[in-house]
Amino acid sequence: MENTYLGTVWWVMxxxxxxxxxxxxxxxxxxxxxxxxxFLAFLLCGMLPFKWFASSISNSAESxxxxxxxxxxxxxxxxxxxxxxxxxxxxxxxxxLPILFGALWLSGFVPSVAWLGLIPVIxxxxxxxxxxxxxxxxxxPLVPDLRHxxxxxxxxxxxxxxxxxxxxxxxxEVQELLFLNPFAEIFVSYRKVLLENQMPAIGxxxxxLIVGAISLISALALIKALxxxxxxxxx
Numbered sequence: 001m002e003n004t005y006l007g008t009v010w011w012v013m014x015x016x017x018x019x020x021x022x023x024x025x026x027x028x029x030x031x032x033x034x035x036x037x038x039f040l041a042f043l044l045c046g047m048l049p050f051k052w053f054a055s056s057i058s059n060s061a062e063s064x065x066x067x068x069x070x071x072x073x074x075x076x077x078x079x080x081x082x083x084x085x086x087x088x089x090x091x092x093x094x095x096x097l098p099i100l101f102g103a104l105w106l107s108g109f110v111p112s113v114a115w116l117g118l119i120p121v122i123x124x125x126x127x128x129x130x131x132x133x134x135x136x137x138x139x140x141p142l143v144p145d146l147r148h149x150x151x152x153x154x155x156x157x158x159x160x161x162x163x164x165x166x167x168x169x170x171x172x173e174v175q176e177l178l179f180l181n182p183f184a185e186i187f188v189s190y191r192k193v194l195l196e197n198q199m200p201a202i203g204x205x206x207x208x209l210i211v212g213a214i215s216l217i218s219a220l221a222l223i224k225a226l227x228x229x230x231x232x233x234x235x
Contacts (some may be wrong), residue, residue, distance in 0.1 A: 011022045037107035039193075046163035048100050052093040053129055053183065060133035061150045064141050066191045068234035078223045078230055082137040086130045093122075100194075109195055117199040121189045122132050124205045124212070128182055131215030138222040154162045156182050182208035 001207035070076060097118075101111065140146050161183040165174055168188075178184050186208050189200040 031069045056089040056129040061136040112197045114197040117193040128212030131212040134219035138219045182211045
């Protein structure tokens with residue numbers, strides 16, 4: 001879990017502060033043509049889901065390692081640690097959604113029935129968050145150096161998933177490369193629902209779901225195969 005004194009408050013404040021910095025850098029500072037409430041709403045629709053992903057994988061990656069003391073005393077299924085963290089992060093994200101809705105309303109984006117389209121989008125992100133978190137948790141006890149790839153991967157998602165730029169404005173060949181990142185489609189879907197009042201296309205969410213499902217199945221299979229190995233490796 002996140003070891004901060006502000007706890008959930010910081011979980012909300014961090015993406016808001018980062019949104020402010022990105023707004024200053026890309027709107028009011030260097031790209032004044034983008035300044036305005038619409039660009040701020042655009043940033044928020046990317047930053048808050050990104051924070052959910054970043055917190056989930058960062059806190060889950062070493063969940064088995066961090067609980068080696070418990071595993072040395074009695075048996076527990078190893079998947080339970082990353083799953084409990086992901087459940088906690090999901091609840092925090094749901095608690096933050098009203099703040100996002102309020103900010104969008106103040107920016108002129110009126111809620112509609114189309115906002116129910118968030119349900120499949122959130123489900124898709126939950127699957128991929130959980131899959132990648134479990135995969136990281138399953139492999140890091142065996143190859144500890146992989147822990148250094150977690151913050152690098154989070155940074156990669158930040159800069160390649162269109163959080164502070166419109167992927168649709170890039171050349172077609174660049175779009176194809178950017179959409180290899182499954183989170184790019186997820187963040188586009190958040191904006192399609194919240195900013196354009198459109199239901200997400202299920203076909204567009206298929207790729208993130210497939211990546212998440214493959215990661216989840218692979219991680220669970222690995223954890224099951226190494227179930228009795230982890231306590232010995234972590235001694």
